[in-house]
Amino acid sequence: MKPSVVVGAAIVRGGLLLAQQRAYPAEAAGRWELPGGRVEAGESEPDALRRECAEELGVAVAVLGRVGADVPLPGGKVLRVFGAALADPVAEPRAVEHRAVRWFAAAELPAVDWLPADRALVPALLDLVSAADSG
Numbered sequence: 001m002k003p004s005v006v007v008g009a010a011i012v013r014g015g016l017l018l019a020q021q022r023a024y025p026a027e028a029a030g031r032w033e034l035p036g037g038r039v040e041a042g043e044s045e046p047d048a049l050r051r052e053c054a055e056e057l058g059v060a061v062a063v064l065g066r067v068g069a070d071v072p073l074p075g076g077k078v079l080r081v082f083g084a085a086l087a088d089p090v091a092e093p094r095a096v097e098h099r100a101v102r103w104f105a106a107a108e109l110p111a112v113d114w115l116p117a118d119r120a121l122v123p124a125l126l127d128l129v130s131a132a133d134s135g
């Protein structure tokens, strides 16, 4: 059986990466992750990402290419991350379901208290943000 996929969005603007801080469950509360969530039956991965960003952040995004490799999650799921851009470049994402959202500079990414799966993606996220910075 194919593993079920949790999609994550690496949204970059002006050389900064957007992350969100979980409010629950207790063991994840206060830790940071990328916007996203489970792909539902019959939904494409980009559709799931657009839906989750609208639900969680109140913004529309354009989905770009893959970032990093799949990261295994507990329960046989995988975390699959895509680059993304705000459809409206001056929109302000807000924490609808989360404790907070924040834009991080590349230099801050290693010290963020990421969920374990997201921690594995920090090198790929650094590459992405640095490339955006110099371009």
Ligand SMILES: Nc1nc2c([nH]c(=O)n2[C@H]2C[C@H](O)[C@@H](COP(=O)(O)OP(=O)(O)OP(=O)(O)O)O2)c(=O)[nH]1
Pocket: 006, 007, 008, 033, 034, 035, 036, 037, 038, 039, 073, 079, 115, 116, 117, 118
């Ligand atoms: N969205 C998201 N989930 C992540 C990341 N890293 C990570 O380990 N996860 C885990 C946390 C959750 O166990 C699972 C995603 O579930 P979720 O609660 O965000 O997604 P969902 O909207 O489909 O869930 P549900 O509450 O509707 O059941 O993946 C990440 O960067 N983004």
